[in-house]
Amino acid sequence: MAIPLSYSMRNLWKRRLTTILTVSGMALVVFVFAAVLMMAAGLQKTLVETGSDDNVVVVRKGSTSEVMSGIDRRQASIVEMLPQVAIGGEGRRLVAKEVVVLIALPKRGAGNSNVVVRGVQEASIPLRPQVKLVAGRLFRMGSSEIIVGNSIAKGFTGVGLQGTLNWGMRKWTVVGIFDAGNTGFSSEIWGDVDQVMQAFRRPVYSSLIFKLNNPAAFPASKTAIETDPRLTLEAKQETRYYLDQSEMMAKFLRILGLSLTVIFSIGAIIGAMITMYSAVANRIGEIGTMRALGFRRRSILAAFLAESLLLGVIGGGTGLFFASFMQFITVSTVNFQTFSELAFKFTLTGRIVLQAMTFSLVMGFIGGMLPALRASRMKIVDALRAA
Amino acid sequence: MLQLKILFRNAFHNKLRSGLTILGITVAVLAFGLLRTVIGAWYAGVDAASASRLVTRNAISIIFPLPIAYNEKIRQIAGVKLVSYGNWFGGIYVNEKNFFPNFCVEPRTYMAIYPEFVLSPPEKKAFFSDRKGFVAGRKLAARFGWKIGDQVTLKGTIFPGNWDFVLRGIYRGRDQTVDETQFFFHWDYLNETMKRVSPGRAEQVGFYMITVARPDLAPDVALSVDRAFKNSLAETLTETEKAFNQGFIAMSGAIVTAIQMVSFVVILIIMAVVANTMAMTTRERIGDYAIMKTLGFGGGSIAVMIFGESLVIALTGCLTGMILTFPAAKAFGQALSNFFPIFIVSAETLWLDLLAAFLIAFFAAIIPARHAVRVGIAEGLRRIG
Numbered sequence: 001m002a003i004p005l006s007y008s009m010r011n012l013w014k015r016r017l018t019t020i021l022t023v024s025g026m027a028l029v030v031f032v033f034a035a036v037l038m039m040a041a042g043l044q045k046t047l048v049e050t051g052s053d054d055n056v057v058v059v060r061k062g063s064t065s066e067v068m069s070g071i072d073r074r075q076a077s078i079v080e081m082l083p084q085v086a087i088g089g090e091g092r093r094l095v096a097k098e099v100v101v102l103i104a105l106p107k108r109g110a111g112n113s114n115v116v117v118r119g120v121q122e123a124s125i126p127l128r129p130q131v132k133l134v135a136g137r138l139f140r141m142g143s144s145e146i147i148v149g150n151s152i153a154k155g156f157t158g159v160g161l162q163g164t165l166n167w168g169m170r171k172w173t174v175v176g177i178f179d180a181g182n183t184g185f186s187s188e189i190w191g192d193v194d195q196v197m198q199a200f201r202r203p204v205y206s207s208l209i210f211k212l213n214n215p216a217a218f219p220a221s222k223t224a225i226e227t228d229p230r231l232t233l234e235a236k237q238e239t240r241y242y243l244d245q246s247e248m249m250a251k252f253l254r255i256l257g258l259s260l261t262v263i264f265s266i267g268a269i270i271g272a273m274i275t276m277y278s279a280v281a282n283r284i285g286e287i288g289t290m291r292a293l294g295f296r297r298r299s300i301l302a303a304f305l306a307e308s309l310l311l312g313v314i315g316g317g318t319g320l321f322f323a324s325f326m327q328f329i330t331v332s333t334v335n336f337q338t339f340s341e342l343a344f345k346f347t348l349t350g351r352i353v354l355q356a357m358t359f360s361l362v363m364g365f366i367g368g369m370l371p372a373l374r375a376s377r378m379k380i381v382d383a384l385r386a387a
Numbered sequence: 388m389l390q391l392k393i394l395f396r397n398a399f400h401n402k403l404r405s406g407l408t409i410l411g412i413t414v415a416v417l418a419f420g421l422l423r424t425v426i427g428a429w430y431a432g433v434d435a436a437s438a439s440r441l442v443t444r445n446a447i448s449i450i451f452p453l454p455i456a457y458n459e460k461i462r463q464i465a466g467v468k469l470v471s472y473g474n475w476f477g478g479i480y481v482n483e484k485n486f487f488p489n490f491c492v493e494p495r496t497y498m499a500i501y502p503e504f505v506l507s508p509p510e511k512k513a514f515f516s517d518r519k520g521f522v523a524g525r526k527l528a529a530r531f532g533w534k535i536g537d538q539v540t541l542k543g544t545i546f547p548g549n550w551d552f553v554l555r556g557i558y559r560g561r562d563q564t565v566d567e568t569q570f571f572f573h574w575d576y577l578n579e580t581m582k583r584v585s586p587g588r589a590e591q592v593g594f595y596m597i598t599v600a601r602p603d604l605a606p607d608v609a610l611s612v613d614r615a616f617k618n619s620l621a622e623t624l625t626e627t628e629k630a631f632n633q634g635f636i637a638m639s640g641a642i643v644t645a646i647q648m649v650s651f652v653v654i655l656i657i658m659a660v661v662a663n664t665m666a667m668t669t670r671e672r673i674g675d676y677a678i679m680k681t682l683g684f685g686g687g688s689i690a691v692m693i694f695g696e697s698l699v700i701a702l703t704g705c706l707t708g709m710i711l712t713f714p715a716a717k718a719f720g721q722a723l724s725n726f727f728p729i730f731i732v733s734a735e736t737l738w739l740d741l742l743a744a745f746l747i748a749f750f751a752a753i754i755p756a757r758h759a760v761r762v763g764i765a766e767g768l769r770r771i772g
Contacts, residue, residue: 104449
C-alpha cells in the first residue's frame with residue numbers, strides 16, 4: 001500500500017523555511033535556464049518571421065550577408081527576367097533590387113551601434129507584407145526622405161519623425177515610422193534605392209528579392225541562377241536566408257545557457273539533497289513506525305522521492321512563473337553574423353516550458369534519490385530504537 | 388583559540404551536510420570565477436589597447452572604406468609619428484567554423500606601430516619582401532599546424548575569390564595579454580588584385596592606424612585628422628584604439644550584461660543553499676544553545692558562534708573553488724581559444740570570490756542567528772525532549 005501524497009506535502013509545509021530556501025534555489029536555476037532558452041528562441045523567431053517562404057533572396061556567391069554582397073546592374077536585370085518571377089497587380093514583376101549598408105547611429109543610453117539602411121524600390125513593399133506604416137507617410141521616390149523601423153525609433157536618438165540624419169553630404173529627413181512586428185525589418189531604415197546608392201557611391205546592388213509565381217518553383221529558379229555562366233550569384237529561400245543569420249547567435253546563447261545551468265543545477269541539487277537528508281534524519285522514528293505498521297520499503301522510497309519531486313515541481317513552476325514576465329522585455333544587440341543591430345523579444349514556447357519542468361524534476365529526482373534510498377534501507381528495529 | 392576550535396567542530400559536526408554545502412559553494416565560486424573571467428576576456432582588447440594609438444575610419448560606419456590618398460595627408464598633421472593602414476579581410480579558411488581575424492596591412496609601418504607583436508628579424512625580412520606572404524600568431528599557427536613556407540588559401544567573403552598566401556613568419560606576443568590568433572598579409576596584394584578584378588574597389592583602405600608622438604597629444608591629433616577631411620565624400624572618425632575597441636564591446640553590451648547578471652544569480656542560489664544548511668543546523672542545536680544560555684553565555688556570543696560557523700563553511704568552499712578556478716580556466720581557455728584568445732583569471736576576480744564568500748556566510752546566518760538569540764531557555768530545553 002502506498003503512503004498518501006498528502007504526507008509528503010504536509011512534511012514540506014511543516015518545514016517551511018527550509019522548503020522555501022530549497023525551492024528558491026531551484027527556481028533561480030530554472031529561471032536562468034528558461035531565460036536563456038527564451039532569448040535564443042526569440043532571436044530565431046524574429047529572424048524566421050522576417051523571411052517569407054515564397055520569396056527568394058539573391059546575393060553574390062560566398063557572401064554570408066547582404067552587406068557583403070554586390071550585384072551589378074547587368075546581372076540584376078538577367079535575374080529579373082527569370083520566368084519564375086511572379087507578376088503583380090499592374091503587370092509589374094515582383095522584383096526588388098535593394099542595397100544594404102550599415103551606418104553608425106548613437107544608441108539611447110550607450111555608445112554607437114550599426115544600423116541597417118536598406119535602399120528599396122516600389123516593389124519592396126508588397127514583397128514584405130509585415131511592414132506597416134504607423135506614423136507619418138511613406139517616403140517619395142527620388143527624394144532624400146527615409147522611414148525608420150519602430151525598434152530603431154525607440155532605441156536610437158535623433159531618428160524620430162522629422163528628425164534628420166547626415167550622410168553622403170546630404171540631409172535625410174525621417175518622414176515615417178513603420179512597424180514590422182517581430183521581424184528584423186523593425187531594426188532597419190528604409191529609403192529610395194537610387195538615392196541611397198548615389199549617396200554612398202555604391203554602383204552595385206546588394207541583393208535582389210523576388211516573389212515566386214508558384215512556391216514549388218524555387219528549385220527551378222535556383223538552378224537557373226546558379227548555372228548561368230553570366231551570373232556569379234546564389235539564391236536562397238528568404239526564410240532559410242534569415243534562419244542562417246540567426247544560427248551562430250542562437251547556438252552561442254544555447255551553449256552558454258546549457259553550460260551555465262548545468263553548473264548551477266549542481267548547487268540546486270546539493271540544496272535538495274541536504275534538505276532531503278535532514279528530512280530523513282529527523283523522521284527516523286516515523287519511518288520505523290510506518291515500517292512496523294506494514295508499509296513496504298518501496299512505499300517509503302516513493303514517499304520521500306515524491307517529496308523531493310514536489311520540491312522540483314514547485315521550484316520549476318516558480319522559476320517559469322517569473323521567467324514568463326521576461327516576455328515583456330525587448331533585447332537589442334548586435335548580431336555577430338551580420339554585424340548589425342537587431343531587436344528581439346524573449347519568447348516562451350511550449351517546448352521551453354516542457355524542457356524547464358523536466359529539468360527541475362530531474363534536479364528533484366537526483367537530489368532525492370540517495371536520501372530516499374537511505375530511508376528505505378533502514379531496519380525497523382534500528383529506526384524505532386533511534387527514535 | 389577555544390572558540391575557533393568550537394567553530395570548526397560545529398561546522399563539521401554533520402559531515403555529510405557540511406561536505407555537500409562546501410561542495411556547493413566550491414562549484415558556485417568556480418562558476419562565478421569563470422564567468423568573471425569570460426567578461427574579462429571580452430574586455431581584453433580594451434585593456435591591451437595603447438593610449439597613444441589612434442584609429443581612423445569612415446564616419447558613416449566601419450564597412451565604408453577611405454581612400455588611400457589620405458595616408459600622405461594624415462602624415463603631414465602635426466603630432467603624428469607613424470601611420471599605417473589596412474583592411475578587415477574577412478576570409479574563411481576551409482570552412483566558416485575555423486574563424487580567426489585576418490587583416491591586410493602595410494607591413495613595415497604596421498609592425499612598427501605594434502611592437503607587442505614580436506617577429507624575428509629574418510622572418511620579418513622574409514615577410515616584407517614577399518607580397519604573397521603572411522604572418523600568423525603562435526596560437527593560430529599551432530591550431531592548424533602551419534609551418535614556415537606552407538601555402539594557405541583563404542576564401543574571400545568581402546573580396547570574392549580564393550586567395551593564396553605563404554606563411555613567412557610566426558609572431559609571438561610580448562606578454563600574455565597579446566592576442567596570438569591573428570593573420571596579417573600585404574595590403575598591396577589585395578590592392579593589385581582588386582585593380583585587376585574590380586577597379587572601383589581598388590586604392591581603398593578600411594582603417595588608418597596612427598601613433599602620436601606623446602600620448603597627451605592624442606585628442607588634438609584626432610580632432611585635426613577629422614577636421615582635415617570634413618565635408619569630403621569620405622568623412623573620418625578618429626578615436627583612440629581603446630575607445631574603438633570599447634565601441635565594439637558596447638554593441639554586444641546586452642550579452643555582457645546578461646552574463647554579469649547571471650554571475651550574481653549563482654551567488655544567490657548558493658546563498659539559499661547555505662542558508663538552508665544553517666537553518667537546519669541551528670534548529671537541531673537549539674537545545675545546545677539553551678544550555679549555553681543557562682550557563683551564562685549571552686545572545687551575542689551565540690550569534691558570533693553561528694556566524695562563525697557559517698563563515699568557516701563558506702570560506703572552506705570558497706578557497707577550494709578559488710584553487711580549482713585556475714586549472715578550470717586553463718581548460719576552458721584552451722577549448723574557447725577561438726572566441727577568447729586571452730583568458731586570464733584576474734586578481735580582482737579572486738577578491739570578488741572572497742567578498743562573495745563573506746556575503747554568503749553573513750546572509751545565510753542572519754535568520755538562524757536571530758532565531759537562536761531570541762529563543763527562550765525553557766522553550767529551547769523543552770525541545771530536546
